Amino acid sequence: MADAYPWQDALWQQLAGRSQHAHAYLLHGPAGIGKRALAERLMARLLCQQPRGLNACGQCKSCHLLAAGTHPDNYILEPEEADKAIKVDQVRELVSFVVQTAQLAGRKVVLVEPAESMNINAANALLKSLEEPSGNTVLLLISHQPSRLLPTVKSRCVQQACPLPSEAMSLAWLQQALPDCSAEEHHELMFLAAGSPLVAVKMHGQGVIAQRAQVVDGVKKLLKQQISPSQLAESWNAVSLQLLFDWFCQWSQLMLRYQLTRDESGLGQADMRKVVQYLAEKAAQPKVLNMQDWVLAQRQKVIGKANLNRVLLLEALLVQWASLPGPG
Structure with missing residues (x-):
C-alpha cells in the first residue's frame, strides 16, 4: 500500500471520491511532496476489484497482483536510466499496451514519471493515447517541472496541483520520520529541502x-x-x-x-x-x-x-x- 501523507488528505478525498474519472491526470508540484505515493495510491484504488470506501481493499486478486508488481493491466513508464530521457520507443511500447483489452476485465492504469523527461518525439507519440485512450484506461502523469511539458500534453490532461505541506505539518511529520534528530536539525533540513519533507528525509540520509x-x-x-x-x-x-x-x-x-x-x-x-x-x-x-x-x-x-x-x-x-x- 502506498504511503498516505496528511497534507494530501483533502486532495485524496477529491480524487478518490470521483464517481467518474478523467482519462488522464497530470499531478504536478515540487519534488519531495509525495506525488508518486499519491499516484500509486490512486492507481491501486482504480484497479481494485472490491474497494473499501476511498481506498483499495488490499485483499482482492488485483491488489495482490499489484503488490507483487505483476498486474497485467498496470504499466509504469520511467527513464531506462536515472536522469535520462524517456525515449520514443518506450512510449510506443506503452501505446501498444493502451490499445489492448484489460485482462482482468476492469481498468488499465498507466503511470508516467517524470513526465517532463519525455523528449519531444516521445511526448508527441503519447498525444493520441492521452486524447483517446482505448477502453477504460487512466493515465497518471507525474511532473516536478510542468513548465517543461509540451502544451499539447498538458491540454489533454486534468491538471492537478499537489499541495506543499505547511511548515508546521512538515515539522510534525519529520519528528515522526526522524525521531533521533533535534528540532534544530529538523528546521535546518526543511530549509535545505526548500520545504519538501520527503527531500528533507533523503538529505538526512545523504x-x-x-x-x-x-x-x-x-x-x-x-x-x-x-x-x-x-x-x-x-x-x-x-x-x-x-x-x-x-x-x-x-x-x-x-x-x-x-x-x-x-x-x-x-x-x-x-x-x-x-x-x-x-x-x-x-x-x-x-x-x-x-x-x-x-x-x-x-x-x-x-x-x-x-x-x-x-x-x-x-x-x-x-x-x-x-x-x-x-x-x-
Whole structure:
C-alpha cells in the first residue's frame, strides 16, 4: 500500500471520491511532496476489484497482483536510466499496451514519471493515447517541472496541483520520520529541502547537513586565503554539483538583496549570514550581478546533465567568488 501523507488528505478525498474519472491526470508540484505515493495510491484504488470506501481493499486478486508488481493491466513508464530521457520507443511500447483489452476485465492504469523527461518525439507519440485512450484506461502523469511539458500534453490532461505541506505539518511529520534528530536539525533540513519533507528525509540520509557545514567552512577559509580554489574544489567531491550551485546561487541573490535594501533580516541562514553581508559590502554590484548570471547559467547546465568537468567548473566558481571583495 502506498504511503498516505496528511497534507494530501483533502486532495485524496477529491480524487478518490470521483464517481467518474478523467482519462488522464497530470499531478504536478515540487519534488519531495509525495506525488508518486499519491499516484500509486490512486492507481491501486482504480484497479481494485472490491474497494473499501476511498481506498483499495488490499485483499482482492488485483491488489495482490499489484503488490507483487505483476498486474497485467498496470504499466509504469520511467527513464531506462536515472536522469535520462524517456525515449520514443518506450512510449510506443506503452501505446501498444493502451490499445489492448484489460485482462482482468476492469481498468488499465498507466503511470508516467517524470513526465517532463519525455523528449519531444516521445511526448508527441503519447498525444493520441492521452486524447483517446482505448477502453477504460487512466493515465497518471507525474511532473516536478510542468513548465517543461509540451502544451499539447498538458491540454489533454486534468491538471492537478499537489499541495506543499505547511511548515508546521512538515515539522510534525519529520519528528515522526526522524525521531533521533533535534528540532534544530529538523528546521535546518526543511530549509535545505526548500520545504519538501520527503527531500528533507533523503538529505538526512545523504548527510547533507554535514556537507553544508563543510562547504560553509571551506568558503570562509577561501576568503581568508587559507585554502586555494583548486584545493577546495577537490575537497568537495562528495557534495553534489546541483546542491553546490543551488547554494551559491542563493548566496549571490542574498548579496544583491542586501546591496539594494540594507535589510539585515534578509541575509539568509545563520551559517553564512556574516559572509554574505561582508561580501555584499565589499563587492561592487556589477561584479555580483555578473557572478550571479554566471552561476545561474552553470546551474542550468548542471540541471540539464551537461557533460561538465567538475573540478574545473568548481575552480572557476571559487576563483570568481574569492575575487568578489575588491575593485570592480
